[in-house]
Amino acid sequence: MINKTFTGTIGVEIKGSIWPCVLWSESKEVLGTGKATKVRASVDGNPVITALMPSGSGPHMLPISKPLLKKLHKQIGDSVTVVIVELA
DSSP, X not given: OOOEEEEEESOEEETTEEESEEEETTHHHHHXXXXXXXXXXXXXXXXXXXXXXXXXXXXXXXXXXXXXXXXXXXXXXXXEEEEEEEEO
């Protein structure tokens, strides 16, 4: 179990485009790697199984799918609370 909670803004700039992702600033320290890592998590209380992806600038980013954005009634620029529960 990891059980780390963080709040972040949806939107990470990658190669000139804004992606619907949230950066986790302490990811490399907690996970011990800079590589993609599959996790069980929740976003604003909604469970997800996803891969934390390297952002290229250090920390990992958690992607937010279009269906989840719709369910959350959120968009780029909005804030969400993420709980990383465990490695999947």
